Amino acid sequence: MPKIPENTMAPRELQPGQRCEVWIASVTGERELVFTTRDVLLEAPNWTRDGAAFILNGAGKLWRFEVGSRTISQVPLTGVPDLNNDHVLAPDGTGIYLSANDGHIYRAALGGGAATRLTDDDGYFHFLHGVSPDGDELAYVGIEAGDFAQPGRLMIIPAGGGDATLLNVDGHCDGPEYAPDGDWLYFNTEAFTSSPGHAQLSRLRTSDGGAPDQPALEQLLTSDTVDWFPHLAPDGRWASYIRFPGGTVGHPADLPVDVVLVSTGDWTTPLHCWPLFGGQGTLNVNSWSPDSTRFAYVAYPVG
Structure with a gap:
């Protein structure tokens, strides 16, 4: 197949009068604003395994925010193009997997290099x-030829690289993430509807990867909103996701959305909701603290 041209996407920037806010939300319902900037549009926090920091992307670079001192610094990486907001931490706590704007996945040390x-x-x-809990597999979304009119395909690949396996799920899919026990993949999909863009939360057993013709999907809840990016806490008891208004196509930036907390025993009953102005970049990747009591997200208010 043809090689995709490099650097076909540009890093996002703040609009005039817009600011970037990094928040911490608690399973008890509180939230705290921990960082604000008008200089760079930060996205998609990952909470490090030691609980000390968030890893975010912004301006095509990787950034480390220290939770204790509330300071931020750039992670010095080489050999990788501008980054987007799809990045996950390796289970060993020392590495990070990165999606770049050339359409490829990279691995680097968490400290840079x-x-x-x-x-x-x-x-x-x-x-x-x-990334699977044992560190052996990566789950990603494949967009054929970089054509975003094409549906996202659910795919897995060995963590060291190699041949990919396609899981034949109907409709557009995004955000595949392994459960803490490795038994499930959680993601959003349009498989349950004929309405364009009406993503709903779902999961499938990772063992169904051996039968990719038609994996058995389980819909986690049925809603009138457009629901994206389910993220499970490390203890498996809680989950967060982002809720877009009904009729939204894709996961765009700069609109009113809700960040939602649920118990994984009942996805249909929100425990807490935090309304904000954001969307793209707010909660694209898992941002739970290692003790499963808090998670981070980003808002982009204007004015």
Whole structure:
């Protein structure tokens, strides 16, 4: 298949009068504003395994925000193009997997240094979202030829690179993430509806990857909103996701959305909701603290 041209996407920037806010929300319902900037549009926090920091992207770079001191610094990476907001931490706590704007997935040390490309020129853009708890597999969304009019395809690949496996789920899919026990993949999909863009939360057993013709999907809740990016806490008891207004197509930026907390025993009953102005970049990747009591998200208010 043809090689996809490099650097076909540009890093997002703040609008005039817009600011970026990083928040911490608690399972008890409180939230705290921990960082504000008008200089760079930060996205998609990952909470480090030691609980000390968030890893975010912004301006095509990788950033580390220290939770204790409330300071931020750039992570020095080499050998990788501008980054997007799809990045996940390796289970060993020392590495990070990164999606870049050339459509490929890379791995680097969490402290910085040279990055290694993992994906081949197979004709797809690769948008990373999950790594298995044992560190052996990556789950990502493949967009054929970088054409965003095409549906996102659910795919898995060995963590060291190699041949990808397609899971044949109907409709557009995004955000595949492994459960803490590794038994499930959680993601959003349009498989349950004929309405364009009406994503709903779902899961499938990872063992169904051995039967990719038609994996058995479980819909987690039925709603009139457009629901994206389910993220489970490390203890498996809680989950967060982002809720877009009904009729939204995709997961755009700059509109009123809700960040939602649920118990994984009952996805239909929100425990807490935090309304904000945001969307794209707010909660694209897992941002739970290692003790499962808090998670981070980003808002982009204007004015």
